[in-house]
Amino acid sequence: MNVRRVAYTAPRTLALEAGTTAEPPPGHVAIDVAYTGICGTDLHIFHGSMDARVDPPQVIGHEMSGRVAQAAPDVTGWEPGDNVTVMPLVPCGQCPACRAGHRHICHHLVFLGIDAAGSLQSRWTVPADTLVRLPEGLPLDRAALAEPTAVAVHDVRRADLRDGEKALVVGGGPIGLLIAVVARRGGADLLLVEPDPYRRRIAESLGLAALDPAAADTAAAVAEWTGGAGADVAFEVSGAAAGVATAVDALATRGRLVQVAIHPVPREVSLHRFFWRELTLLGARLYHREDFETAVDLIAGGHIPAGSLISRIEPIDRAAQAFEALETGAGVMKVLIDCQSEAEAEAR
Numbered sequence: 001m002n003v004r005r006v007a008y009t010a011p012r013t014l015a016l017e018a019g020t021t022a023e024p025p026p027g028h029v030a031i032d033v034a035y036t037g038i039c040g041t042d043l044h045i046f047h048g049s050m051d052a053r054v055d056p057p058q059v060i061g062h063e064m065s066g067r068v069a070q071a072a073p074d075v076t077g078w079e080p081g082d083n084v085t086v087m088p089l090v091p092c093g094q095c096p097a098c099r100a101g102h103r104h105i106c107h108h109l110v111f112l113g114i115d116a117a118g119s120l121q122s123r124w125t126v127p128a129d130t131l132v133r134l135p136e137g138l139p140l141d142r143a144a145l146a147e148p149t150a151v152a153v154h155d156v157r158r159a160d161l162r163d164g165e166k167a168l169v170v171g172g173g174p175i176g177l178l179i180a181v182v183a184r185r186g187g188a189d190l191l192l193v194e195p196d197p198y199r200r201r202i203a204e205s206l207g208l209a210a211l212d213p214a215a216a217d218t219a220a221a222v223a224e225w226t227g228g229a230g231a232d233v234a235f236e237v238s239g240a241a242a243g244v245a246t247a248v249d250a251l252a253t254r255g256r257l258v259q260v261a262i263h264p265v266p267r268e269v270s271l272h273r274f275f276w277r278e279l280t281l282l283g284a285r286l287y288h289r290e291d292f293e294t295a296v297d298l299i300a301g302g303h304i305p306a307g308s309l310i311s312r313i314e315p316i317d318r319a320a321q322a323f324e325a326l327e328t329g330a331g332v333m334k335v336l337i338d339c340q341s342e343a344e345a346e347a348r
Contacts, residue, residue, distance in 0.1 A: 005121035006319040006337070007057040011048030014320045015057065021123050023070070029078055029128045030070040031086070033339040035144040035313070036119045037063030038326055040173070040239075041262075045114070046323050049264065054114060061120030061337070062088040062113030065134065065143035075128045083134035085146045086119065086126055087292045088112035104286045120319065122339050132292050135300045141313065142299055142306035144336055145178075149295035149304055151260075152178035154287040156186060159233045159258045163187030166226050170247045171237030172199040172210060174309055174334050175260060179235050180208050185303055188233070191225055193218060193246060198331050206305055213246065222250045230255060230277075237261050241268070248273050256280045309334045315341040 005017045024030045038061070044050050045060050054060070068082040078084075091098050091106035098106050110116050112126060134143050152175060161167060165188050169180045172194030180190050180203065192203050192210045200210040211221055222231060230252030236243055239261035247257055248270055257279060273279065287295075298304045311333045314322040322335045 001123060003121055003123045004316055004339075004342075005059045006061070006316060007059050008045050008054060009057045011051070012046060014046070014323065016317050016319070017057075021125065024072045024075075024125045026072050026074050027128055028072050028125050029068055029075055029131060030123055030125045031066040031084060031131075032069045033064055033066040033119050033122060033124050034140040035065050035336045036061040036339055037144045037148070038322060038335050038337065039063055039148065040175075041114065043323065043326060044262075044264075050114065058114075059117040059119075059121050060113050061118040062086070062111070063144055063147040064119035064124075064339075065140040065146070066119075066124070066339075067140075068131075069123060071128065078128060078131065083136070083138070083140065083143070084131045085134055085143055085292075085296065086112065086124075086130045087132055087150070087287070087289060088118070088126075088130060088147070089286065090116070090127060090130065104288055120316075120337060120339065122316065132289075132296060134296060138296075138300045141310060141336060143296070145304065145306045145309065145334065146292065146295050146299060148174055148334075149178050149182070149299060150287040150292040151175055152182045153294050153298070154291040155179050155235060155258055155260050155284040156182045157291065158282050158284040159183075159235070159256055161186050161188050161233055164189065165232035166191070166229075166252075168193065168222065168231040168234040168247065168250050169237060170234060170243045171239070171261065172196065172203050173237065176235070176237040177203060177206070177208075177309065177333075178304065179237065179260070181206065181304060182298070183233075183235075184208070185298075191222070191231075193243075196330075199333065202308060202333055206308060213242075218246055219249060226252065229253075232256070233258060235260055239263055244269060248279070251277060251279050253277045254279070256282055258282045258284050260284050311335055313338055317342045 095107035234247035
């Protein structure tokens with residue numbers, strides 16, 4: 001079958017390639033990819049920041065939805081036409097992390113879309129055990145947000161967030177907003193800190209309190225919001241040094257900092273603050289399968305405002321332009337690539 005793929009070939013260079021696909025090998029399933037979302041990791045790859053890990057030319061992308069096209073003869077439980085998403089993690093099963101039950105942070109993890117071919121193609125062949133079933137009737141564009149929603153579910157679970165706790169989210173991009181929505185559903189009282197006005201408007205349209213750190217004294221606002229106690233939990237999702245400082249300084253005695261963003265360089269952290277208030281730092285990376293299944297249920301149940309987070313959908317042959325638009329961050333939240341369409345066909 002003829003396939004169209006978008007491959008990262010060099011920093012700031014994506015190539016639309018045409019090729020063919022083979023029959024799925026044993027234990028694998030071929031998927032007709034409907035939509036692939038572009039995330040911050042994809043942008044890091046696009047910028048060349050992950051060249052030590054990504055081997056060009058590499059098809060990228062991992063936030064997706066689609067339909068089963070064909071399963072290998074030894075695969076059971078999947079039929080052509082089944083709606084699916086993919087949990088893009090292939091652990092080794094043998095390392096200390098895997099043996100301890102933490103397969104999502106396997107020491108030798110293969111992440112599909114980074115370490116191996118990803119979903120930014122019209123047909124994608126993956127191990128059958130990475131598939132997650134989607135309920136009938138769930139629109140596939142909204143289902144493409146299952147992976148980032150699973151990240152948010154995992155982050156909130158790592159926080160051990162309890163009903164009525166004050167939770168500060170520093171950074172209002174897609175993951176930050178999803179964390180806020182999931183945490184609020186768990187009973188938390190939320191405050192979001194985000195400098196971008198477009199993102200604040202999206203947050204406010206979802207009923208979230210959003211603060212502009214450039215226009216307000218964040219420390220004073222947190223003190224007023226918490227009665228001077230500080231936040232019980234802070235999620236650092238900004239990836240900026242200032243965001244780390246804001247999150248740490250906002251925490252109450254024995255507060256928990258959940259580090260979500262990937263920081264490309266080491267950051268200074270006030271260890272005195274950690275000592276003085278007996279704070280806890282929690283890393284949060286990726287997700288378990290149950291996080292992914294919960295994410296699908298939340299989207300299908302209408303608890304995740306997926307439609308409000310999708311800013312635009314572009315055909316696969318405009319993937320490069322979509323990446324460039326996301327770089328600015330202005331007026332854009334989540335961009336999806338329609339992997340089955342092309343601009344010329346739409347024009348006709």
